[in-house]
Amino acid sequence: MLKTQRSLSIFLSVLAFLGTTSTLTNAVQAQDRVAQSTPISRMLRTLTVSGRGTESIQTTIAQVRLGVEAQGKTAGAVQSELAKRSNAVVTFLKSRNVEKLETTGINLNPVYSYENNKQVLTGYTGSNMVVFRTTNNAAGEIIDQSVKSGASRIDGISFIATDDAIAAAQKIALRRATQDAQAQANAVLSVLNFTQKDIISIQVNNAVPRPRPLEMNDLMVRSSSAKIMADPSPVMGGEQMVEASVTLEITY
Numbered sequence: 093m094l095k096t097q098r099s100l101s102i103f104l105s106v107l108a109f110l111g112t113t114s115t116l117t118n119a120v121q122a123q124d125r126v127a128q129s130t131p132i133s134r135m136l137r138t139l140t141v142s143g144r145g146t147e148s149i150q151t152t153i154a155q156v157r158l159g160v161e162a163q164g165k166t167a168g169a170v171q172s173e174l175a176k177r178s179n180a181v182v183t184f185l186k187s188r189n190v191e192k193l194e195t196t197g198i199n200l201n202p203v204y205s206y207e208n209n210k211q212v213l214t215g216y217t218g219s220n221m222v223v224f225r226t227t228n229n230a231a232g233e234i235i236d237q238s239v240k241s242g243a244s245r246i247d248g249i250s251f252i253a254t255d256d257a258i259a260a261a262q263k264i265a266l267r268r269a270t271q272d273a274q275a276q277a278n279a280v281l282s283v284l285n286f287t288q289k290d291i292i293s294i295q296v297n298n299a300v301p302r303p304r305p306l307e308m309n310d311l312m313v314r315s316s317s318a319k320i321m322a323d324p325s326p327v328m329g330g331e332q333m334v335e336a337s338v339t340l341e342i343t344y
Contacts, residue, residue, distance in 0.1 A: 143273025
């Protein structure tokens with residue numbers, strides 16, 4: 093009888109031990125699930141700051157958009173005039189070895205008038221536009237000679253730097269943006285008596301160069317018979333701005 097009671101007592105102790113172990117295991121697993129479902133950002137104190145950097149560079153390339161306009165009684169006559177004068181302009185531009193010469197628009201539209209409340213076709217108007225790149229120093233003279241060759245419309249000029257200059261400026265702008273973000277973080281944390289720990293996230297936005305446009309009021313040409321001065325049209329490039337931004341997420 094005593095042997096049976098002793099065996100029963102041992103059996104009950106084993107069951108109690110196994111039950112405790114199971115409870116502990118379930119508790120640990122539950123904690124693991126909570127930890128896995130909790131985002132890191134909730135477990136850490138973080139500060140997010142965005143910095144901005146800029147760098148100015150001298151432009152050396154002028155991008156010019158100009159073309160030919162024509163009017164006439166028939167679509168064929170307008171198209172023929174456009175083709176004749178456009179070919180002359182393109183031939184001249186090729187002779188000056190301009191870069192990235194391409195057609196950007198060809199248009200042919202009817203022109204109407206209203207007589208006695210009726211729409212009457214009176215003719216056609218058309219245009220052929222091209223864009224090209226050249227050096228700032230040559231831009232004024234090429235524009236003038238293009239008008240002599242048949243161009244009757246100058247839509248605009250923008251100025252850019254070379255690819256190498258832009259790439260170098262982008263690195264400088266990014267470095268300044270990073271320094272600006274870090275300086276902001278230091279200022280905030282020092283006031284609150286916190287100490288920076290780790291940078292856990294870095295977001296770099298593209299360093300974007302912004303072309304510098306030129307106001308074309310003084311160079312706008314609307315007639316192929318426009319008088320060309322002896323001196324070339326003045327064209328000055330100026331500087332181009334490259335901008336960048338960097339966002340840091342910092343623990344403290």
